[in-house]
Amino acid sequence: FDDGYGWFYEGVNGWWQYDDRTSKELEFHHKASHTSCELLIAGYVYIIDLTNMVQCRRNDRTKKRRIKRDLINIPGRKGVAGLKIS
Numbered sequence: 001f002d003d004g005y006g007w008f009y010e011g012v013n014g015w016w017q018y019d020d021r022t023s024k025e026l027e028f029h030h031k032a033s034h035t036s037c038e039l040l041i042a043g044y045v046y047i048i049d050l051t052n053m054v055q056c057r058r059n060d061r062t063k064k065r066r067i068k069r070d071l072i073n074i075p076g077r078k079g080v081a082g083l084k085i086s
């Protein structure tokens with residue numbers, strides 16, 4: 001975004017940036033002070049808990065990933081939505 005911040009979810013040894021569309025949706029819900037939202041990501045509905053800053057699949061809540069809103073150029077950034085930085 002214009003302020004240099006983006007949205008990330010946890011991977012192995014680093015953070016993946018959310019895809020563009022999902023990032024915009026997250027930013028909208030964040031700015032509106034929503035405590036959670038449900039978003040369709042790669043064919044699955046995810047519950048994004050903006051209070052505890054975690055995400056999980058709606059139909060399989062065992063795997064929780066931490067999420068964060070942070071500067072785009074953080075160290076440990078792996079890529080965008082599973083596409084690695086070369």
Ligand code: V3L
Binds near residue numbers: 010011012013065081
């Ligand atoms: N955006 C895109 N794909 C996601 C997201 C998301 N917000 N959340 C989960 N997945 P789970 P390393 C990730 C994918 O949590 O090597 C990365 O994007 C997730 O993809 O049980 O471990 C990489 O593609 C996983 O494939 O819902 O850091 C991949 O893991 C699948 O949904 C490997 O990354 C199940 O995750």
